[in-house]
Amino acid sequence: MKKLPASIALCVSVSAFGLSSPAYAGDVPGATGPDNGGDHVEDIVVTAQRRKESLQNVPVAVSAVSGATAKAIGITDVSSIQTIAPSLEFPRYFNSATPALRGVGTNSAIGAQESVVALYIDDVYIASPAATTFSLNNIDQIAVLKGPQGTLFGRNAMAGVIQITTRDPSQKPTLDVSAGYGNFGTVSGSLYGATGITDNLAADIAVAGSRQKDGWGKNIATGEDAFKESYWAIRSKWVWEPSDTTKITAAVDYTRNIYNAGIAMRPTKGAVFPNGQTYEGYYNINEQPQGKADTKQGGASLKIEQDLGFAELTSITSWRKVKSHSIADEDQSVAYSQDYDYNDDRESWTEEVHIASPKSASKLTWIAGLFYLNDKPHADFLVRGTSIAPLPSILQVGDWHNQSYAAFGQATYAFLDSWHLTGGLRYTRDTTRFSGLETVPELALTLDSGNQTAHFSKLTYKAALQKNFSDDVMAYVSYSTGYKSGIFNFSDFHAPAVKPENLSALEGGLKTELFDKHLRLNITGFYYWYKNLQVSTLVQSEGRTLTSLQNAAAAHNKGIELEVEARPVSHLTIRGAMTLMHSRFTSFPDATLSVPLEGGGNATVAGNASGFKTPHSPDFTSNIGVQYDWPTDIGDFSAAANYNYNGGFVWDADNRLKQNPYHLINASLNWQSLSGGLGVQIWVKNLLSQKYAIYATANIVGDEESPAAPRTFGITLSAHI
Template sequence: MFTKNALRASAAAIAALAFIPAPAWADQQNEGAASAADDAGSSGIGEIIVTANKRSQNMQQVPIAIAAFTSETLTTQGVKSVVDLPQLTPGLGFTRTLVGTNAFLRGVGTTSAGYSTESPIATYVDGLYLPNSAASSFSFNNIERIEVLKGPQSTLYGRNTTGGLIHVITKEPGDVAAIDMSASYGNYDTVQANFYGSTPITDTLAVNFAALYIDQGDGWGKNLFTSSDVYKFRDHGFQGKIRWHPTPDTKITLRGFYDKVHTDQGNAVAMYPGSVGTDGSVYQGEYRINTRFDPHAMQRQYSVSLKAEQGLGFATLTSTTGYINNKSFAEQTQGSILGQPILNQGAIFLGGLQTAKTFSQELQLASDNPASPFQWIIGGFYYHDKTMILTDVYGTCVGAVCDPNPRLAPLRTTGFQKTKSYSVYGEGTYDLTDTTRLTLGLRYTSDRKELDGTLVPLPGRPNSIPALPPSVAPSPHGVIDTEVTFDKLTWRVVLAQDLSDDVHAYASYNRGFKSGGYNPISFTNPPSRPEVLDAYEVGVKSELFDRMLRLNVSGFYYDYKDIQLRTTAPPAPAGGSILLNAASAHIKGVDVDFEFAPVRGLMINGGLEYLDAKYHEFPNGTCTVARPVVGGIGGTITLPPAQCTLDGYRLPQATKFSYSIGVTYSVDTGIGTFDFNANDGYKSTFVWEPDNRLKQKGYHLINASVTWTPEDSPFSLQLYGRNLGGVYYFTSAANAGGNDGHLPGAPRTYGVKARYQF
């Protein structure tokens, strides 16, 4: 295991490498890279190649709204992990869930946490679908590119891509040896070290390896009850690939991954400003909580995937096999109940263990003749997942005084949800003329879900009330249907038109589908129905003024039905939640993305989104209102469903207006090159829950950095700052257990980073 002293010594050692000449072959490589940069600088904005259609294409010729970021863009813009992408992608947001995140894109997302449901914004890594999001896993420096595909991707990707997907593409082992390593130190005693190395072994075999270590030694805030630091983070992981080219037409890639995270940034819940809890708790100030013990969470995950590609002359056959094993443990307090005898002491303790084991297999056959007027892909996908969620819920006590309410009897719930999914798909693009293309795609999916589990008394623990008999059925059998199958046909229709060599227009109609499923820890909650989203979009992609300006504009309209929501308000059990379907929503908006290179060395990029996302029909919803404070005791009351009609209310995390603008300027001097970067990401006011009571005020996040690269040196040194305005914003807010809580985002952070590349 690395130590902080060793890492600090490593940073110094890397800095010393600035004065060591690079190997001759490294100089040649750097010269080649510089030449490529010169070419790009002389011709304006460089071409971006993406694989959104599961084949390499110029992003401007793909009729999908895409935000794509290369590794260098991510580095210069200060993006350290996937959760930082909203800084560069208007319309994208994340909600904190323990050690992971839930994505929202164009108003589409999920309010569920943990492993209980899959997100309608899918995440892929090198073509492998990830059923559980743990964004910290992507803090590696081996990322080649990240693509954010907006709108349903229901044909080629299919599984739970109702609102879009995030695809992380990592670097392939190269034919030339390369190393990229860095060490940084920042405030809050934050140490980070990254290593990436790649080397050929033979003419046909190459490997790469990446390692990550992050340790934030000091927390952003305090637990006033225990006097401990809170909002800390620790992560370490490894990733590697072996690429084998036994013949010119055959490529086999084996990828392995391991990551472990310890943090409380996703469950150190603080009272919402202005709210009073059911035990009298109030907002204690920025980055302050007041709980009986320190919350914490851990996630360990590993995965392995095997990708085999075989050229057949007329087409390429690709097989992608993957296995993912996730495990997460967390402990925290939820707000208390009315009448707790001691003020400011949480009355519900939540302990949880979640595991998921996932196997997937995809076969794909894609045409291989770019000169043909007809390009096609056909394939099949199998997916098997077994998720286990164990929760312990018990009321805490103060000394010998405990809450006797039987509803809070100490209970252990263990739920198992199994998913088997089969799908087949096909998509073809035909050139109607030299400038007009028609794409038709179709996918059929069959999902089978099963639920099993037990509900038993939890033995008494120190400071817990004695175990009482459970007051509900011990298992879901006989209470609800424990097996259900969802079959769905989804499609894609796109008409694309080249208006000139540099201007391309398209119109599309896509149907997205997210499977229904169970709430694994509620044995009286029937399965939710599938979500269906019909998306209509028109767009123009252009490169103007001799490729000095890239400007892409799209307008969209979504008809969103049977939206899946989760609530902890009654009739949800204490410490639990229920899964339900809203009726429908209408979403419309405009996306703009641009890159502008007016002079050599200067790049201005960014985008904006206007979004109008509201429930169209939502009777019998869940609405909470503040309870009058009596004797210092507050909390919330849940209104009867008949009194909660949410027609016309905004969707959670549907920011009406957001933008991002970044400026990068590079200047050569006698002592080397200086790269200056600044970025401003803005979100207007948005809501956290369907009843729109809890809101996040609009805010700016401003990041900046300056990087010095000595002349003819593989070394660079960077000074960076994030959230320079010191904005206090939330990464999540919700009503749970009758209390309003929130999780804060990172405060102002800054530091220095040393990097060595060859």
């Protein structure tokens, strides 16, 4: 094994003694963190098995934080969730963010694609990758469930699940407001209000927004700022409890997000482009039109919970709609060539009904249910300036209709006082229909069309054995499977659907709370076998760059994870995680590989990628951090400083483009008045201004990437009424 750099060796040794922490991302309105004046680690209740249970008693690897802790570590949007789980990556591509967990992810978000890390907001499945770029300011809990969750969550939860729960409105009138200012001329604000309407009806509203005036870089071609972002979001939840046995929750939300990151691109340093385009500086681009994504999304949900006495019945109905428009300059120049105009629209309905054993159940707990998804993605690509005369542009339109039906059940039996045996099954039946049309709009000429239908079905399952050695020490071993449905390629209307992905996982874990609950130490080991991975590649067709999916035959992934939280003394909290991982293709004989051409750009050739790293699979990641709170006569202060290390990874299956290792340091200082009514936060993110990419790829016109944010800092004022 190679010797680790000194900073990394320190990270390993400190983490081994429980002194690591998730990265702190600042700009949290009025965040002072959890009540660290207590003497014990914070107890966390999760719903990883679709019922409320202690984090330490669930035979699943889960990274979870409460709402108070989430504020303290700066989780205010979906992509920042990776700060609580080192094995979670969140690259942003075009108009979407596609998470990868433990090296298993989806590196394409075109058309009807869905992530293999399923995202749930208040128990509602979010199908569209374009819908993963929103922000929240009323988080109650965030949990990252690792490994296949193919029994209880099912739909494309092959790599894991991200659960976000927003807080319920209170009967007591509450109002929280904040206003912030940061570098790059960034202004932000938020409002959360809740009140009782009647004795058994309460409602809330959460509003948040941010506008960045100045960009991180410049567009050399136009003189405009590059890499800016703005958003605004609104969400309202109504909770009606007509009796002690009935709870009805209705929620609506709307978000709009406009940004350049992940879609405005520039050549990598040293890349050669056929048109002479060159590297103009890390945060500078030279393109016309300038890449931009504008995504609007919203939805509504209705959750009905009924206590039947012998069981608890739950129904969750949801509707969601996403409309996203993007423009991109694929050749990174001012030339009229490969300018993309892309619309990504999606409407989906879901319905889940499940019945579970009552809270009073002792020896046997169980859950059984049905799930239905009706999903209608639409995508159209207008490519202006193709290299094939006399075709000035090509319009490609795709429509999908996906329907998924599933029945599932899981039961846990307690025996011999301290042993628990869990078994679960889920049967899924998927149907996908696809129609495509390719035209030349200026000539009213149809180039191609096609219609196809495919059916897939899969039985996934889970078995787990758990031993509680004491109230504070638990060990488990589990075997579970996951499945991601097949999909039709947008790049070829006549090709058969890409085969479904399948993952089998063996996992063992030890969960402990030691020294009278001053230290929580959880260790997990895992081994994955997965086959028919849906791998994204870039190909050239009719003078355009297109994204195409193909199946890799097989891959293995193995790793060890460590998560800790410690409170050695009052007011001091130390928490975090580290991951060691080894993920490789074991069989990929017909991979599409990119090869740089002497005159610039890249060709794609068939080759053998067996033994190559899988994308977004760092061998080592870790966090180190500390938070200290101290009360004074003028108010309560809280300080946090955190260090993140990412050991680097490959962007694509051909392993040619790599993200180098990088280090992030984030910090904040908070003050809260004695009454709790006023607060001030000073924060900084990426203190060292580390340069790393949010996305990179080997395009046919050359290697290109989109940078992540440099150092940002600011101040936030807040008030609580």
